[in-house]
Amino acid sequence: MESWEERRKRLEDEMQQHIDLETQENIEAGMSRVEARQAAMRRFGSVSLAGDQSREAWGWLWPERLWQDVRYALRSFRKNAGFTSVALLSLMLGIGASIALFSVVYGVLIAPYPYARPNQIWAPAVVGPNDAVRGWHWYSQQELEEIQKLPAFSDVMATLPKPVLLTGGINPENFYGVFLTGGAFNFLGVKPLIGRTLQPFDIGAGSQPAPVVVLSYGFWQRFFSGDPHAIGRTITLDNVPRTVIGVMPPRFGWWTNEAFWLPLPRDLKDPSGLAVIVRLAPGVTQHAAEQELNQLNIRFAAERPQDYPKGRLRTIFLNYMDITAASGDMSASLHLLLAAVGLLLLIACVNVANLQLARTTGRAREIAMRIAIGAGRGRLVRQLLTESVLLSVAGGVLGVLFALGATRLIVALIPPDYVPNEARIAINGWVLLFSLGVSMFTGILFGLAPALRSSRPDLVGTLKDGRGGATGSLRGRSMRSWLVVAEISLSVMLLAGASLAVRGFIQILHVDPGFQPARVLRIDITLAPKRYPTWQQRNNLDRALLDSVMNLPGVQAADLGNGGLPYGGDRSTFSIPGEPPQDGRKVSIALVSRQYPQTLGIPLRQGREFTEAEIQSGMRVALINESAARLWPSGENPIGRTLQLDDLARPFNNPQVLPAPGIAAGVTVVGVIGDTRNDGLNEPPAPAVFLPYTLVAPPDRQLAVRTASDPLAMINAVRMKARDLDKDLALGKPNTLDEVMSEETQQPRFNMALFSAFAGLGLALAAIGIYSVISYNVSQRVQEIGVRMALGAKRGDVLKLILLMVTKVAALGLVIGLVGAVLLERLVQFQMFAKTSFGVIPLAAIVVVLAGVSLLAAWLPATRAGNLDPVTALRHEA
Amino acid sequence: MSTEEQESQLELLQGTLDLLILQTLAFGPAHGHAIARIIQQRSDEVLQVGHGSLYPALQRLLKRGLIVADDGLSENNRKARFYRLTAKGRKRLTAETSKWERFASAIARMLSPVPDQNS
Numbered sequence: 001m002e003s004w005e006e007r008r009k010r011l012e013d014e015m016q017q018h019i020d021l022e023t024q025e026n027i028e029a030g031m032s033r034v035e036a037r038q039a040a041m042r043r044f045g046s047v048s049l050a051g052d053q054s055r056e057a058w059g060w061l062w063p064e065r066l067w068q069d070v071r072y073a074l075r076s077f078r079k080n081a082g083f084t085s086v087a088l089l090s091l092m093l094g095i096g097a098s099i100a101l102f103s104v105v106y107g108v109l110i111a112p113y114p115y116a117r118p119n120q121i122w123a124p125a126v127v128g129p130n131d132a133v134r135g136w137h138w139y140s141q142q143e144l145e146e147i148q149k150l151p152a153f154s155d156v157m158a159t160l161p162k163p164v165l166l167t168g169g170i171n172p173e174n175f176y177g178v179f180l181t182g183g184a185f186n187f188l189g190v191k192p193l194i195g196r197t198l199q200p201f202d203i204g205a206g207s208q209p210a211p212v213v214v215l216s217y218g219f220w221q222r223f224f225s226g227d228p229h230a231i232g233r234t235i236t237l238d239n240v241p242r243t244v245i246g247v248m249p250p251r252f253g254w255w256t257n258e259a260f261w262l263p264l265p266r267d268l269k270d271p272s273g274l275a276v277i278v279r280l281a282p283g284v285t286q287h288a289a290e291q292e293l294n295q296l297n298i299r300f301a302a303e304r305p306q307d308y309p310k311g312r313l314r315t316i317f318l319n320y321m322d323i324t325a326a327s328g329d330m331s332a333s334l335h336l337l338l339a340a341v342g343l344l345l346l347i348a349c350v351n352v353a354n355l356q357l358a359r360t361t362g363r364a365r366e367i368a369m370r371i372a373i374g375a376g377r378g379r380l381v382r383q384l385l386t387e388s389v390l391l392s393v394a395g396g397v398l399g400v401l402f403a404l405g406a407t408r409l410i411v412a413l414i415p416p417d418y419v420p421n422e423a424r425i426a427i428n429g430w431v432l433l434f435s436l437g438v439s440m441f442t443g444i445l446f447g448l449a450p451a452l453r454s455s456r457p458d459l460v461g462t463l464k465d466g467r468g469g470a471t472g473s474l475r476g477r478s479m480r481s482w483l484v485v486a487e488i489s490l491s492v493m494l495l496a497g498a499s500l501a502v503r504g505f506i507q508i509l510h511v512d513p514g515f516q517p518a519r520v521l522r523i524d525i526t527l528a529p530k531r532y533p534t535w536q537q538r539n540n541l542d543r544a545l546l547d548s549v550m551n552l553p554g555v556q557a558a559d560l561g562n563g564g565l566p567y568g569g570d571r572s573t574f575s576i577p578g579e580p581p582q583d584g585r586k587v588s589i590a591l592v593s594r595q596y597p598q599t600l601g602i603p604l605r606q607g608r609e610f611t612e613a614e615i616q617s618g619m620r621v622a623l624i625n626e627s628a629a630r631l632w633p634s635g636e637n638p639i640g641r642t643l644q645l646d647d648l649a650r651p652f653n654n655p656q657v658l659p660a661p662g663i664a665a666g667v668t669v670v671g672v673i674g675d676t677r678n679d680g681l682n683e684p685p686a687p688a689v690f691l692p693y694t695l696v697a698p699p700d701r702q703l704a705v706r707t708a709s710d711p712l713a714m715i716n717a718v719r720m721k722a723r724d725l726d727k728d729l730a731l732g733k734p735n736t737l738d739e740v741m742s743e744e745t746q747q748p749r750f751n752m753a754l755f756s757a758f759a760g761l762g763l764a765l766a767a768i769g770i771y772s773v774i775s776y777n778v779s780q781r782v783q784e785i786g787v788r789m790a791l792g793a794k795r796g797d798v799l800k801l802i803l804l805m806v807t808k809v810a811a812l813g814l815v816i817g818l819v820g821a822v823l824l825e826r827l828v829q830f831q832m833f834a835k836t837s838f839g840v841i842p843l844a845a846i847v848v849v850l851a852g853v854s855l856l857a858a859w860l861p862a863t864r865a866g867n868l869d870p871v872t873a874l875r876h877e878a
Numbered sequence: 879m880s881t882e883e884q885e886s887q888l889e890l891l892q893g894t895l896d897l898l899i900l901q902t903l904a905f906g907p908a909h910g911h912a913i914a915r916i917i918q919q920r921s922d923e924v925l926q927v928g929h930g931s932l933y934p935a936l937q938r939l940l941k942r943g944l945i946v947a948d949d950g951l952s953e954n955n956r957k958a959r960f961y962r963l964t965a966k967g968r969k970r971l972t973a974e975t976s977k978w979e980r981f982a983s984a985i986a987r988m989l990s991p992v993p994d995q996n997s
Binding site: 011015018021022024043047055056057 | 909910911914915928929930931932933934936937938940941952954956957958959
């Protein structure tokens with residue numbers, strides 16, 4: 001079979017031959033050579049049309065024709081290297097940024113979990129009449145048994161995270177072990193990597209479950225180096241040897257991705273709160289199930305009023321896809337960033353549409369010529385669309401490459417704990433499908449308008465007039481101006497969003513935390529509860545440890561306790577005798593030692609600090625912060641007054657926590673210390689009460705040490721002191737308060753970094769676009785300028801003409817952009833940076849930058865035009 | 879082209895070009911230019927064929943297998959494509975011719991004056 005090309009060539013030869021023969025005959029009939037040829041051509045008609053129609057008859061051609069279009073497009077790209085590279089760059093950045101962000105959104109928001117049907121997992125929350133939903137409800141084991149019996153649910157599972165001590169290695173280490181009900185792994189529907197998961201028979205009927213453990217991938221890698229023979233080996237947890245029965249795949253991260261899962265002992269008296277999740281029975285609606293559980297909750301609340309809100313209860317089911325780490329801050333950020341990247345992509349599209357439009361206008365003569373010699377309109381549109389789609393697909397391929405790097409960068413920027421353990425962010429099939437869609441869409445979007453426009457030109461005008469004709473180009477010019485307006489306004493919105501993110505970040509950096517975080521080391525310490533079974537024994541150990549640490553050289557102050565380092569602690573309901581009831585409001589309780597204010601650097605405002613005697617004997621005295629002092633009516637002095645802390649009477653609902661003998665709820669206020677940002681830098685200070693740590697003795701304590709020099713250099717000395725006292729004391733991972741504080745700024749930093757990057761890209765793209773369009777518009781008017789100058793216009797007049805044109809366009813774009821930015825600000829304030837707003841300065845800066853870019857873009861071609869010799873300008877031809 | 883000329887020449891009816899080409903080739907193979915010339919001469923210059931439109935028609939007929947093309951030499955000794963009828967083409971020509979004749983005579987009968995009407 002001969003190829004299409006050969007066939008085409010042969011047809012062309014044949015038609016040429018035809019015309020030659022006809023010419024020959026005409027000459028023989030007595031015409032001159034020129035006449036003869038013209039007559040022959042007239043008689044034949046359009047050669048290209050005949051060729052086109054003939055090839056049409058071959059029928060099976062569209063792939064070949066596509067190939068022809070593609071080659072034609074490539075040729076024309078090569079001829080316009082400048083245009084092509086600017087267009088490709090725009091597309092690469094626009095599409096690449098969208099792909100990268102979509103990868104993150106897909107990994108974090110769309111498909112964050114490996115669990116079976118995660119959108120059908122519900123977590124019940126219980127709220128009072130006027131409360132907002134804040135997290136889910138924690139049930140006791142007894143309540144769980146009753147919930148499991150409800151017919152509304154097809155499956156119920158419960159989770160209990162608890163500190164578990166791993167011994168037998170070099171250093172004892174504390175982990176958050178995750179205790180699960182027997183059917184939990186079946187509920188979640190995830191297969192183990194090796195071995196088996198927990199099954200109901202592991203828990204059995206008795207109160208002691210089988211001594212087994214399922215390891216996380218991280219634990220398996222760390223302690224068994226990924227050895228497949230780990231199954232059947234034992235590890236010692238809380239002094240119980242447990243057999244390893246399975247290892248989960250890396251993406252399984254139910255409540256932990258570095259520890260292990262254990263069977264939950266069946267103990268109906270255990271008051272520990274369990275996180276309960278359910279799946280609904282077939283045919284049961286969410287509403288019906290909520291009602292059914294609500295009946296049960298009302299009964300539970302009557303039995304355990306202290307753990308339920310007051311008043312009429314409501315039960316609300318939270319969908320698992322809507323809770324956990326992926327919701328909240330990160331979800332809001334990602335939605336906004338997705339919008340930002342959408343704007344960026346739009347700018348890229350507008351850019352390319354602009355370039356394409358300018359180019360097709362420049363090609364108006366070529367296109368008019370092709371139509372005149374018989375090219376069909378559909379054919380031309382197809383040709384131009386082929387060019388656009390080809391360009392955008394190439395841009396898409398470059399974009400994917402760009403996205404590979406960008407995704408890695410974004411992942412590196414994502415703060416830990418802001419995405420679910422299970423999220424895996426990578427460029428996958430869906431993402432590639434998305435990017436293909438985006439590039440085809442952009443190609444058609446920016447290709448269609450110019451294609452339609454240029455295929456309907458005023459033929460005679462265009463052909464007569466070398467430059468594209470006054471009538472045709474006016475419309476083109478105004479369309480291009482609108483595109484510039486669009487670009488400027490989109491950039492204003494992007495830059496405004498970025499300025500909000502930057503301000504949010506700066507704001508959080510400048511928040512005064514109320515204490516001095518520099519040079520403070522923090523470390524968790526856990527004793528083995530069975531070896532210290534009494535309150536007295538535990539406090540003796542704690543005191544010995546604190547004393548020996550305080551005597552270390554280089555230690556300025558040290559604190560031992562729970563909470564307040566630097567954030568909250570247990571939250572308890574409270575009341576003030578002689579004042580109106582507090583309606584379920586809570587204060588945070590921190591257990592501290594004498595040097596707490598010195599260790600954190602919190603000033604004393606009123607009254608006095610604790611005495612050593614008060615600490616030693618565990619007296620019921622309290623320091624409060626300024627916010628807590630305002631719980632009293634203004635003008636009343638809280639010093640010497642009594643505060644009733646409900647949690648203190650039944651210490652923290654935890655049998656592991658041993659209270660001082662004769663403990664009661666009432667404490668006497670002896671002093672007021674300064675407010676700290678104890679609820680996060682973004683939140684106002686919460687009312688807090690500080691008590692002598694000796695009042696209750698839990699197995700875990702936190703040690704904080706203010707040092708004279710580098711706090712991390714103190715770690716080993718502290719370790720040695722701990723080991724001297726008891727070699728089985730488990731020390732957690734040490735960190736500094738500076739590190740803790742810097743975590744607070746990570747989310748704002750993430751927002752700022754990405755927003756600024758997108759805005760920077762957007763600005764660059766818009767600048768390129770604005771420049772190329774304005775300079776093109778000016779060069780299109782060279783002839784007109786020549787006429788004006790020939791008629792006596794001065795160089796300054798020409799400059800004024802062009803700058804005026806640009807100023808109008810830029811001003812319109814800025815106004816539209818600013819209106820959009822104000823609307824955007826509303827949305828953003830609602831969603832994220834609660835207390836951030838535009839300043840006048842950033843907005844002014846944005847206006848100046850964009851106006852500057854536009855004027856610069858106009859300046860160069862304008863001066864060039866102004867310097868033109870009128871005669872050259874008049875002669876100026878394509 | 880003057881008005882007079884236009885009146886004496888006729889544009890081809892849609893689809894009749896295929897029939898004319900087949901008829902032309904019934905007398906033996908011919909190349910494109912020859913086909914155009916023969917159509918013109920045999921119709922006493924009444925039928926005007928835009929020579930260009932011949933080629934799409936030839937490609938259509940080739941595709942339907944009614945004609946085939948061979949390489950040969952033209953009268954001025956240059957390489958040329960000669961088209962000839964296939965058996966299928968000949969059969970189609972007969973069918974189309976009789977169809978056309980019936981059509982033409984029906985039109986003629988409709989348009990000719992009816993003698994009865996005058997009396």
